[in-house]
Amino acid sequence: MRVTFQLNGEPVEVDVEPRMHLADCLRDALRQTGTHLGCEHGVCGACTVIVDGAAVRSCLMLAVQADGSTVVTVEGLSTEEALTPLQTAFRKHHALQCGFCTPGMLTTAHALLPDEPDADGDRIRSALSGNLCRCTGYIPIVEAVLEARAAYRKTDKP
Numbered sequence: 001m002r003v004t005f006q007l008n009g010e011p012v013e014v015d016v017e018p019r020m021h022l023a024d025c026l027r028d029a030l031r032q033t034g035t036h037l038g039c040e041h042g043v044c045g046a047c048t049v050i051v052d053g054a055a056v057r058s059c060l061m062l063a064v065q066a067d068g069s070t071v072v073t074v075e076g077l078s079t080e081e082a083l084t085p086l087q088t089a090f091r092k093h094h095a096l097q098c099g100f101c102t103p104g105m106l107t108t109a110h111a112l113l114p115d116e117p118d119a120d121g122d123r124i125r126s127a128l129s130g131n132l133c134r135c136t137g138y139i140p141i142v143e144a145v146l147e148a149r150a151a152y153r154k155t156d157k158p
């Protein structure tokens, strides 16, 4: 089936099997391998992307369901020239070690903060509670998201 959607600001058109999930479409068909696959059944959050403004587990969504949508992956968060304030805060706070969970953490936080730039630590922990990290102990991730909030108060989408 032919599917068209906006991916990181660019229109894409791709042929997929009806059963292909969005994560495989992004990684295998469109070569956006920043979206990671861990559990492939909706538990780990590594595959999280932003679809029409909402954080979505791309292993639980069929590629055909993205037809006509706007999709943002971790590759769409920064330009080639610079990291976003959220990514900069992750680096500053050592909020990643192996990095496997990081794309999902970043996309989840990036979906949250435009709507809730004053989210407190509890709200951030709740939003990230579906994203598993085996390395950091989560505290630096929450600290990084807390610091990045200021940038989301100034602009719609840093």
Ligand code: FES
Binding pocket: 036, 037, 038, 039, 040, 041, 042, 043, 044, 045, 046, 047, 048, 057, 058, 059, 060
């Ligand atoms: S790979 Fe999608 S939630 Fe784990």
Ligand code: FES
Binding pocket: 095, 096, 097, 098, 099, 100, 101, 102, 132, 133, 134, 135, 136
């Ligand atoms: S940094 Fe390794 S799983 Fe989170």
